[in-house]
Amino acid sequence: MTDLRAELEDFLKGLQSPNILLIGRTGVGKSTLINSVFGKNIAKAGAGLPVTQYFQKYSRPLEEGVPITLYDSAGFETDKAQDFVKGTFDFLNSQRTKGKEEQIHLAWYVVDASSARFEYFERDLIDKLNSERIPVIIVLSQCDRASDEEITAILRVIEDFKFEKAYDVIQVAASPLIKNGKPTCEPFGLEELVEKTAELLPKAYVDAFIAAQVVNIKAKRLVAWMYISSAALLCFGAGYIPLPFTTPIASFISQGELCFRLAALFGYKDLKGLPDILKTVRSSKEGRITFWATMITDLFVGEPITSTIAGATAATFNCVVGLALAATFEELAKRELEGMNQEEIERLLQQIFKQKFDKYRNDIRIKKKEDLENIKGSYLEGS
Ligand SMILES: Nc1nc2c(ncn2[C@@H]2O[C@H](COP(=O)(O)OP(=O)(O)OP(=O)(O)O)[C@@H](O)[C@H]2O)c(=O)[nH]1
Ligand SMILES: [Mg+2]
Structure with missing residues (x-):
């Protein structure tokens, strides 16, 4: 904490x-x-x-x-x-x-x-x-x-x-x-x-x-995408390749940093629930073993696990977490502008994150760096 x-x-x-x-x-x-x-x-x-x-x-x-x-x-x-x-x-x-x-x-x-x-x-x-x-x-x-x-x-x-x-x-x-x-x-x-x-x-x-302005959400998304895609790209980088079943997720990229950057970008700094979200992502079975197993079977059926596969899976994971966080903060910011108070926002944080995480987990698959381009397009244009 x-x-x-x-x-x-x-x-x-x-x-x-x-x-x-x-x-x-x-x-x-x-x-x-x-x-x-x-x-x-x-x-x-x-x-x-x-x-x-x-x-x-x-x-x-x-x-x-x-x-x-x-x-x-x-x-x-x-x-x-x-x-x-x-x-x-x-x-x-x-x-x-x-x-x-x-x-x-x-x-x-x-x-x-x-x-x-x-x-x-x-x-x-x-x-x-x-x-x-x-x-x-x-x-x-x-x-x-x-x-x-x-x-x-x-x-x-x-x-x-x-x-x-x-x-x-x-x-x-x-x-x-x-x-x-x-x-x-x-x-x-x-x-x-x-x-x-x-x-x-x-x-x-x-x-x-x-981050400081509140009128241009598209600009915020563009910056969010820069953070998310660089966290994803890191996973393809030589010397930075995690082995999914041996390396804890948190050790290859600071999800904390990604989370806080995105929170600050959408105007949040002091949400008490943030560390809990990260804990969920870092330590739950869903967040780790099941996620990796599903991704790997989905992405590379029958192929032996190599560092490329590990990198692609990790990139997918970072992208899913990043987009889920960004979408959560964007939604909360919208509700705050509509008059929602801090307490209600805290209360909704976990719930919205879970929804967004599940959505992106089903939608996003990255096999190679180039796949990021398509994801970028749909994220920036999404409503
Ligand atoms: N119709 C309209 N009125 C505006 C708009 N922006 C400001 N006003 C009004 O114009 C008046 C002056 O606005 P301020 O923002 O106080 O102007 P200011 O430039 O800070 O003035 P000083 O501090 O005295 O130099 C206020 O009555 C505002 O409500 C606008 O976009 N449309
Ligand atoms: Mg003035």
């Missing part, structure tokens, strides 16, 4: 967490955007830590899950624009002197779609961020309340500024207008914003970013 806790702590500490800067005028929707993308009201009113006159810091600490840091600019007004620009670059410089972990890794420049306001100094600010190697995404906010004409107009204004490079402009409605107690449309653009951000962030920070 303590080993597993330590494994999780190590994993989370090893994740490099991104620092994202948000800039935009007062009221464009920066705080709303933060809360929509990262959930759980990170940017609670008044909860940010002022770091300078212009920037507030919102961090999710390690105790609460995958760490992420957002710097939200106090909205600026045009009459103070030059002070704000100076304040921004002073801030960037001071972060830089604090070392790699404190630097800003990417910026969202938020513009209200219906405002028709975008000025020269904003262009210069964006180009300057870019020249300091900070990727910038222009977020056109509150698009649900802007007319098509307004959106076209602001896009044209932005285009006419002839930036040094063509920045990505993403149309977003983070929290659509409510009429008669109902939202006038579904939120949109957030998944795309996440995808673009993951594309532009330095690679080392992508895992933590994808």
Whole structure:
């Protein structure tokens, strides 16, 4: 138990967490955007830590899950624009002197779609961020309340500024207008914003970013698949070949690590039931002997057991466990968003895992590395 806790702590500490800067005028929707993308009201009113006159810091600490840091600019007004620009670059410089972990890794420049306001100094600010190697995404906010004409107009204004490079402009409605107690449309653009951000962030920070956001499940699946397939591929690697009836499963790959990576990716860190799941997988008869025996008979009827067969069986096992875990956490995350509380989630954990495990155990057979490609396709496209 303590080993597993330590494994999780190590994993989370090893994740490099991104620092994202948000800039935009007062009221464009920066705080709303933060809360929509990262959930759980990170940017609670008044909860940010002022770091300078212009920037507030919102961090999710390690105790609460995958760490992420957002710097939200106090909205600026045009009459103070030059002070704000100076304040921004002073801030960037001071972060830089604090070392790699404190630097800003990417910026969202938020513009209200219906405002028709975008000025020269904003262009210069964006180009300057870019020249300091900070990727910038222009977020056109509150698009649900802007007319098509307004959106076209602001896009044209932005285009006419002839930036040094063509920045990505993403149309977003983070929290659509409510009429008669109902939202006038579904939120949109957030998944795309996440995808673009993951594309532009330095690679080392992508895992933590994808884990921290809650709006793009496909992106989470893609990262989940990277973890699962690498655990499966390991089984084919020379020198890493388990002999099924002699080697305990837990010794050739850390299922603990796979489990915690996947849990953190879908937003879980402190589920008390996690070690139990792993114990089930590691020690039950189902999880071991029966599993191996069925797989081997299914996959390689009548062939003598060789290291290739052992590798393929182990790969199948890792894939089944990994996919069952990922599907379980995804399902729980969905239920949590729908309002389920932590206690109920704990209660459902074992039950859902068992269902998913049985399903994948019947479906998945890997004889060779190439089989992973088909599994990837159906996992990523599955509903
Ligand atoms: N219709 C609509 N309203 C939104 C959207 N996003 C934010 N708002 C509303 O716009 C107002 C301002 O949003 P905030 O998120 O507080 O804006 P901010 O940029 O953080 O503002 P400052 O912190 O003052 O700079 C709030 O009333 C939000 O409910 C959106 O996508 N659609
Ligand atoms: Mg705000």
